[in-house]
Every structure is written in C-alpha cells, then in structure tokens.
Amino acid sequence: MPARLKPSDLIPIGEMARRTGISVSAIRFYEDKRLIEPVRSGGNQRRFLRSDIRRLSFILIAQRLGLSLTEIETELRKLPQGRTPTADDWQAISAAIRVRLDQRIAELTRTRDRLDGCIGCGCLSLELCALWNPDDALAAQGPGPRKLIG
DSSP: OOOTGGGGGEHHHHHHHHHOOHHHHHHHHHHHHTTOEEOOOTTTOEETTTHHHHHHHHHHHHHHHHHHHHHHHHHHHHSSSSOOOOHHHHHHHHHHHOOOOOOOHHHHHHHHHHHHHHHHSOOHHHHHHHTTTTTGGGGOOSSSSSHHHO
8 A cells, every 4th residue: 555545545345336336346347447446455455545436437427428448548547546636637537528529419419310311211222212312322422321420
C-alpha cells in the first residue's frame, strides 16, 4: 500500500460492488481491462480507492451513452491515479466526449427520421426501390444502408 494512503482511503471489492451496484465479477472484468486498478493489501486482497466509485459510475454512464470500452479507457487514462479526480478533471472528460455524443445524437436522429420511410415503403429491395434508391444508385457509395449511415 502506498505510504500516503490510509486504510480508511481504501475499500474491499465487496464494498465497491455494494456501493456501485456492479457485480464483483464485473468489477474484476473492468480491472482486467485496466479501467480501474486496485491496490493490494498485505494479504494480497484487492482494495480500491474510494474515488474508484466515481470511475465505475462513469463507466456505467459512458456505456449507457454508447461509448466503447476503448473510448472509456482513453478517457479514464486522463484521470489522475492515487487521488480523487477534481471537478476540473471530470469537466475535461465531459468536454472530450461531448463531441462524440453530439455526433451520435445526429446519427440517431437522422436514422430515426429516415427509418420509417425506408422500412415503410415495403419493397425491401435496394435494387428495386423506386422511392429511396432508384436504379440502385447508392451502390456506388459503398456497402450497407447508405441512406441511414451516410
């Protein structure tokens, strides 16, 4: 245990699970992915900084927002290790993911607005669709649902 940490600064994995609502196995998964890093006690037991509660909460929120584990890892690496992140630390992460969220919101909005028309026309054929893709013109733009994913 680093000298500057007091035992009261650390909590066991079971307490972390109780405080976050995340299963012990999921906490171990996030540890394996290096999204959180426990401190080992003298008896080699996992202990987590109390501030890791916020890190795990961020992981849950970020996943609900559609961020990948790689994106989450990138953002969490910006946070300091060994101390509780400040409001400024979290603000920097918020600013960094805001652009990606805005892009996803625009994509979801575009998809929502076009989905009914594409599925609703009833032809179910990109080659024959006279409404959204006459003469299969979108094929030149590449594979996939080009109208929806732009």
